[in-house]
Amino acid sequence: MNFNFLMCSERSGSNLITQLLNSHPLVCAPATKHLINPVARNLFRYKDLSKTENWNALLTDIHTLLNADFSEWDTKFSLIDLEELTNIGEVNSLIRKIFESEAKKQNKSQLFIKENHLYEFMTFLLLNFPQSKFIYQTRDPRDMALSWRKNPSHPGGIIAAAKQWSKDQTKFLGDHYALSQIGRSHHLTYESLISKPEESIKAVLKFLGLEYSDNVFNFHNNDATVKNAAKQEAWSNLSKPIISNNCQKYSNELTSIEIGMIEKLCFFEMNALGYKTVNSKVELDKIADLSIDDLAIKESKIYKSTPSAGTVENIQAKKNFYLR
Template sequence: MSSERSGSNLLRTLIANHSQVSGPRAPHLLDVFADLCMYYDTSKGEDGYLKIVQDMIKVVNHPYYGWDLEVSAADLCEKEQPSSFLDCFQAIYNECARSTNSEYIICKENRLFDYAIPLFDHFKNSSFIYLYRDPRDYTRSWLKQPMGINSLQAAANTWSREQIACIRLRDVFELPVISVSYENLIEDPAQTMKGVLGHIGIEVESECFSTQKSDDPIVQNNEYWKNLNKPIDSSNKKKYKQYFEQKEIERVETAAKEQMVYLGYDLDTSADWTLPDRGFYQRVFSVMSRAWGYFRREVFGLNEVEDTQSSAKTETEKMISSVISLRNKVEYKRKKEWCKRKGANIDRVIS
């Protein structure tokens, strides 16, 4: 459980170096399918769940994720007999474990903390890792990326909200959680990973202490994963000091102050930034910018996915746009089927 840009792919990779663990790239099945699940006709039992598994296989086998599962949805359903959404989720991960002869799976899904309680109820022997990172470096990391959160304030607010969710699961609901700071992970990988593997309950292996160069071109060329192809950089912290001005640091610390203090991070400022009054021209420019984002799609006939694809410049952006396109095709198909069953107008439903 972690916020994006907090080192979760590094931690996933280190754990997956273990001989008994499979750590596939996260296809974010929970985020993609949890809300979409209502459009499948599960009243038909096996046939409804067959379609969920079928679509999940399509997503995980996309080149960006590269699971390469060589199983049909029908065969997998016959083997696993899913009777719920989480059964389908489990069937996919079980097949991944079988395909790599692994006993365990490390699951790194976006916003996994939103699903942690039902996951714990479903997977009785599950363990959770709460990974957190200095919000100032987290924010800097987002602002350097070509896609995703591009606002300092939005990043800081997101970090604060997501730490609250993880801390609540650990301290209020008392899930079996081990807390790991990104800074400790890169400073002393061996000691940190010994604690993680002990929490999971598996034997310590030294291969989990370092990254290994990958021959996978997706990893090699991905702007988000480029550090996985290098030795762990113990100095990759407090980089925000060279990137942000003091007032920007103060904005992040103001948004994240309570969680920072709770997690043991020192503040560099008084953390009492307030929003300055915007002048007339600043307000007009802000409104016009938002309006242009809407009208350019109307003028050029683009939907949100096509708009993303049209602005994609790098191979990483193009690959992510391709994933988004696949997800939207799956969503459209299942909503269309649902509308046909319900006698609804699909254009109104999707819009």
């Protein structure tokens, strides 16, 4: 079964492209469980996985993460189910079969997986999924930062968002460039996805070796999508058709100085990705780093994270991996 992955910053349309592809007749793109990230990055904590006690500890933590009330899959896993999926110590096989179980439940033959900060465990993916392809989706950082500020589950406001966007693109651009040289990464902008959805999706499907199906645009009618959209405020738009004008809102909702600060923090990555700045480089250089720091401090106090119950449970499940 083919495994493909999404490289994307948060608040950049990652859930939209995932659910569009999930509505394709052959693609299973399950609502994220944020499974591979904590597993791949923390395997060393479990030491020798050929030992039953260490393997069982990993299975227990994965079971907790899969069953956190963050998102819903069609497949439910008991601890015994996980034990029976593969042999002791075979982590790659375990992860594959978890996702394949969901795909088979939906009668799908391909997987498309969204996980945050993919660059942090890219080596794991390339080693264990050597035939995988990647969609690299970007969004204008000014709109991304505005969306981040509006979402109560993201702390820190626009400065925290801009810094995260800049870091993400610096990492993703390197991976995308290397992978695109061997035909394994395709760049897609959120702006083109919502303004030219059919053209954009056709290009993505062609890259993934799939035939076009207009069924992808019925994602908002999918029962699982509707249920997951109701679970997290950040996913609420998934229960609606594509919002074609959901861009450049920053021009009316951010101040000129806020726009300038974001552009200063993200200038080089914006330039590399073709996002034009309102301000010139000379104007941006005049914005004092101290003023950005001051706003970051103020925003950190105002825009604090207020996660839902499901998010709290999911965060606690992830912590299991870091406490070993």
